[in-house]
Amino acid sequence: MRKKIVAGNWKMNLKFEEALQLAIDLNGWIADNQPEAEVIIAPSSIYLPTLLENVDEQFLKISAQDLSAHEKGAYTGDISAEQLDSIGLDFSLIGHSERRTYQHEDAEVLEQKMKQAFAHQIYPIFCFGENLEQRENNTHFEVVESQLLDVLAKQDKELLNKLILAYEPVWAIGTGKTASPEQAQEMHVYVREVLDKNFGAEIANSTPILYGGSVNAENAENLFSQNDIDGGLVGSASLQLDQFTQIIMAAQ
Numbered sequence: 001m002r003k004k005i006v007a008g009n010w011k012m013n014l015k016f017e018e019a020l021q022l023a024i025d026l027n028g029w030i031a032d033n034q035p036e037a038e039v040i041i042a043p044s045s046i047y048l049p050t051l052l053e054n055v056d057e058q059f060l061k062i063s064a065q066d067l068s069a070h071e072k073g074a075y076t077g078d079i080s081a082e083q084l085d086s087i088g089l090d091f092s093l094i095g096h097s098e099r100r101t102y103q104h105e106d107a108e109v110l111e112q113k114m115k116q117a118f119a120h121q122i123y124p125i126f127c128f129g130e131n132l133e134q135r136e137n138n139t140h141f142e143v144v145e146s147q148l149l150d151v152l153a154k155q156d157k158e159l160l161n162k163l164i165l166a167y168e169p170v171w172a173i174g175t176g177k178t179a180s181p182e183q184a185q186e187m188h189v190y191v192r193e194v195l196d197k198n199f200g201a202e203i204a205n206s207t208p209i210l211y212g213g214s215v216n217a218e219n220a221e222n223l224f225s226q227n228d229i230d231g232g233l234v235g236s237a238s239l240q241l242d243q244f245t246q247i248i249m250a251a252q
């Protein structure tokens with residue numbers, strides 16, 4: 001049985017006091033309600049140390065939204081995996097579609113980012129997914145396969161048991177347009193086939209695959225009840241405690 005995971009991607013939202021309060025409230029809610037799912041939040045990097053100090057990681061885990069492709073040195077503005085590890089951080093998103101689009105992150109950069117994460121004991125939450133044109137052209141399966149293999153095939157196979165995947169069709173992110181549970185399930189099954197073929201049955205069966213893209217309190221249960229959907233990566237609905245906690249409860 002794979003553990004369910006619900007992760008909140010806060011993106012570039014919330015001022016410091018708001019972020020701190022939301023993290024403290026969420027931590028308290030998890031302590032009181034003991035949901036089955038593991039809960040992770042990814043706030044802006046400047047809040048990471050304070051949030052790590054103010055939540056209990058047995059209830060609420062903290063993730064970065066990104067990390068550098070480089071080990072260290074003259075990369076102004078970047079934050080390395082080693083630096084994240086040095087503040088006690090255990091997770092990072094890698095390859096979110098907004099970074100692929102706005103920061104032009106390609107497979108080569110993402111391969112390096114994932115190597116950095118693995119080298120410094122950070123669990124990568126690797127995001128991938130097709131855009132609208134690719135879905136309409138019916139190329140979404142091959143697009144997803146190459147997004148996965150371009151990065152994963154270059155990693156040390158021994159470390160792939162630390163991988164968390166997030167299928168996020170670009171056309172569903174921030175649009176209010178969710179993939180149907182059947183569409184998401186179909187892709188998750190396909191991803192497991194790709195993992196199986198390339199890395200073996202154990203990795204295919206044990207890797208958590210989250211769905212992301214307009215997950216909310218209304219649609220979460222239907223999505224998470226699909227066999228191969230192991231939880232969600234949630235953007236805007238993770239900024240509201242009542243919405244996010246309902247989504248967490250939907251992951252049983």
Ligand code: PGA
Nearest residue numbers: 173174213214234235236
């Ligand atoms: P959304 O974002 O839930 O606001 O669509 C999801 C994501 O980008 O991870």
